[in-house]
Amino acid sequence: MQINSYNADPQISFVQSCEALGHAGLLCVIGQVRTGEHGKVPPTISHQYLLAWSNVERQSVAAGMSSDHPARANIFLSGRSLIAQSVGLRHVVLGDRCPAITIILAAFMTSRGCLRWRL
Numbered sequence: 001m002q003i004n005s006y007n008a009d010p011q012i013s014f015v016q017s018c019e020a021l022g023h024a025g026l027l028c029v030i031g032q033v034r035t036g037e038h039g040k041v042p043p044t045i046s047h048q049y050l051l052a053w054s055n056v057e058r059q060s061v062a063a064g065m066s067s068d069h070p071a072r073a074n075i076f077l078s079g080r081s082l083i084a085q086s087v088g089l090r091h092v093v094l095g096d097r098c099p100a101i102t103i104i105l106a107a108f109m110t111s112r113g114c115l116r117w118r119l
Contacts, residue, residue, distance in 0.1 A: 001069050005098035025092045045082055049089040057103050072098040076106045 001023040036042045042051055060067040077086060
């Protein structure tokens with residue numbers, strides 16, 4: 001599968017549109033934070049972010065796919081103060097993969113973060 005990412009405004013730090021060509025299947029994953037090793041949601045946004053992405057990877061493998069070609073992701077954050085940290089973590093997790101990203105500020109979430117992703 002070939003993913004083409006487009007960004008009409010290069011000053012924006014995320015891809016604004018994404019095109020998938022030649023794909024054989026589509027997998028939709030809800031990558032929300034699971035509980036960690038001790039049965040609790042991790043206390044920091046960075047740990048929650050990594051745990052949510054590991055869930056996406058585990059679900060992809062279970063479906064016989066890889067997480068190498070994400071086309072779209074919604075990231076729910078509890079406040080604007082987490083956006084910069086989210087951008088840094090997103091680059092750590094995704095590397096040069098560029099799915100279309102929507103960041104949703106969700107006032108109903110606790111200040112601890114509790115990320116939820118939809119891919």
